[in-house]
Amino acid sequence: GDSVTQMEGPVTLSEEACLTINCTYTATGYPSLFWYVQYPGEGLQLLLKATKADDKGSNKGFEATYRKETTSFHLEKGSVQVSDSAVYFCALRNSGGGADGLTFGKGTHLIIQP
Amino acid sequence: NAGVMQNPRHLVRRRGQEARLRCSPMKGHSHVYWYRQLPEEGLKFMVYLQKENIIDESGMPKERFSAEFPKEGPSILRIQQVVRGDSAAYFCASSPDSGNTIYFGEGSWLTVV
Numbered sequence: 092g093d094s095v096t097q098m099e100g101p102v103t104l105s106e107e108a109c110l111t112i113n114c115t116y117t118a119t120g121y122p123s124l125f126w127y128v129q130y131p132g133e134g135l136q137l138l139l140k141a142t143k144a145d146d147k148g149s150n151k152g153f154e155a156t157y158r159k160e161t162t163s164f165h166l167e168k169g170s171v172q173v174s175d176s177a178v179y180f181c182a183l184r185n186s187g188g189g190a191d192g193l194t195f196g197k198g199t200h201l202i203i204q205p
Numbered sequence: 206n207a208g209v210m211q212n213p214r215h216l217v218r219r220r221g222q223e224a225r226l227r228c229s230p231m232k233g234h235s236h237v238y239w240y241r242q243l244p245e246e247g248l249k250f251m252v253y254l255q256k257e258n259i260i261d262e263s264g265m266p267k268e269r270f271s272a273e274f275p276k277e278g279p280s281i282l283r284i285q286q287v288v289r290g291d292s293a294a295y296f297c298a299s300s301p302d303s304g305n306t307i308y309f310g311e312g313s314w315l316t317v318v
């Protein structure tokens with residue numbers, strides 16, 4: 092079945108540091124890929140997405156490129172802020188067959204220190 | 206356009222009671238999904254519904270859990286005879302159709318005491 096693997100956390104960085112959160116996937120067909128962010132005590136918000144190979148999703152300074160050859164969708168940001176502290180979830184959606192929902196990674200807790 | 210609305214946001218139940226969680230999808234969305242997030246874990250798919258139909262319930266526990274999405278009104282996730290292990294955040298999500306972006310509600314936090 093489909094699966095998503097993302098780096099274990101917590102990841103602790105200083106403000107203005109560069110961020111990379113690795114995400115790789117296993118899926119049949121051509122899934123769409125997503126990053127969701129969850130702030131403390133809140134629900135999931137869509138951060139960015141990419142629907143086909145070589146697409147780059149971007150939002151709020153975050154970027155991720157759909158790499159089919161390496162089955163990866165790493166999340167990057169050049170300069171993080173304290174307000175970026177949250178849990179980040181990589182997910183895929185494979186609409187083939189009856190199962191139409193998202194498959195999530197376990198989440199990466201990001202902590203940004205001032 | 207209101208987002209996915211879930212209520213209650215927080216629910217406390219004693220062991221053996223019933224919990225009912227409600228979800229109103231975004232306007233125009235006919236696909237509803239329920240996910241469960243246990244403490245310190247990721248989200249696990251539970252069930253996928255369209256109006257009046259359960260499409261995929263492969264993630265639902267075999268006993269005590271049920272879901273519906275009637276023709277009129279919100280989707281309901283029902284947990285009978287709750288146990289402490291049911292304590293979790295339950296997230297509802299919706300999309301307009303298959304293959305489109307899925308949007309999440311803010312979640313319902315169930316605590317079983």
